[in-house]
Amino acid sequence: MIVTYKGISISYSVSGQGKTVTLLHGFLENSTMWKDAVTLLEKNHQVITIDLLGHGNTNCLGYVHTMEDFADAINAVLTHLNITNTTLIGHSLGGYVALAYAEIKPHTIEGLCLMNSTPFADSQERILLRNRAIKVAKSNYENLVSMSISNLFFEDNRLRFDKEIESIKTEALKTPLQGYVATQEGMKIRVDRTKILENLNCKKLIIAGKNDPILSKTDLQHLETLNGINIVILDGGHMSHIENKEEFLQEIMRFNEKI
Numbered sequence: 552m553i554v555t556y557k558g559i560s561i562s563y564s565v566s567g568q569g570k571t572v573t574l575l576h577g578f579l580e581n582s583t584m585w586k587d588a589v590t591l592l593e594k595n596h597q598v599i600t601i602d603l604l605g606h607g608n609t610n611c612l613g614y615v616h617t618m619e620d621f622a623d624a625i626n627a628v629l630t631h632l633n634i635t636n637t638t639l640i641g642h643s644l645g646g647y648v649a650l651a652y653a654e655i656k657p658h659t660i661e662g663l664c665l666m667n668s669t670p671f672a673d674s675q676e677r678i679l680l681r682n683r684a685i686k687v688a689k690s691n692y693e694n695l696v697s698m699s700i701s702n703l704f705f706e707d708n709r710l711r712f713d714k715e716i717e718s719i720k721t722e723a724l725k726t727p728l729q730g731y732v733a734t735q736e737g738m739k740i741r742v743d744r745t746k747i748l749e750n751l752n753c754k755k756l757i758i759a760g761k762n763d764p765i766l767s768k769t770d771l772q773h774l775e776t777l778n779g780i781n782i783v784i785l786d787g788g789h790m791s792h793i794e795n796k797e798e799f800l801q802e803i804m805r806f807n808e809k810i
Contacts, residue, residue: 556627562608563601563628567593570661571637572807573629574600575645578734579696579723581607584642584792591800596807601628603648605730616733618741622651638662638810640803643789644734650744653751662754662810664803667763667789669770672743681739685732696723705762705788715793748777755780756806758799760787
């Protein structure tokens with residue numbers, strides 16, 4: 552399904568009945584990453600998936616997609632559907648977007664799950680890495696995407712999930728160069744939303760990978776100091792929905808049953 556927002560098309564899907572759960576994918580992903588989660592959750596919930604700006608079947612909005620831009624687009628879809636309350640589950644970039652949405656609509660959030668994501672702003676080191684990636688993307692996009700996807704998995708898991716990695720690469724390359732650059736530019740200027748997360752009056756869960764190449768051990772240690780947030784640490788890398796699929800599905804089912 553499509554909703555028009557600021558002259559572009561935003562793609563979304565709705566299935567199931569019950570309390571609403573909105574699923575937000577990560578960078579270079581799209582709504583197809585949630586297939587297993589949707590199958591599980593739609594039995595007892597209304598499940599909404601949304602292709603973020605410049606990803607999947609959603610158009611680019613400009614040349615910088617800020618977290619606020621993403622959040623406003625999510626708001627356009629939920630408003631179109633007359634959704635007044637929802638649980639948000641966001642993977643990586645989707646977690647950043649969920650927090651940006653929670654900042655503008657805190658009273659609508661019944662639960663928030665950050666999956667392989669953090670409320671922290673980019674470090675200077677991460678900003679430099681993003682700048683380098685943008686430069687490489689403009690000359691060698693396909694190879695960059697291929698390498699980036701493989702590196703999201705814990706090294707010991709890459710051979711085991713080689714078929715899944717190839718499938719993810721195929722989906723990732725559906726993201727146009729403009730969408731890639733605009734999202735990188737937006738992520739590197741996002742603000743710290745730790746206080747937004749701590750002050751949210753709802754159930755909160757963080758699912759993290761012990762060997763996540765994106766989430767540093769320092770970040771994990773910092774997350775564990777936050778108040779009122781349940782943290783589950785799994786053995787894999789950045790792709791918990793694949794590397795630890797059964798545990799991930801159990802955790803989000805348990806999380807939503809409590810709301």
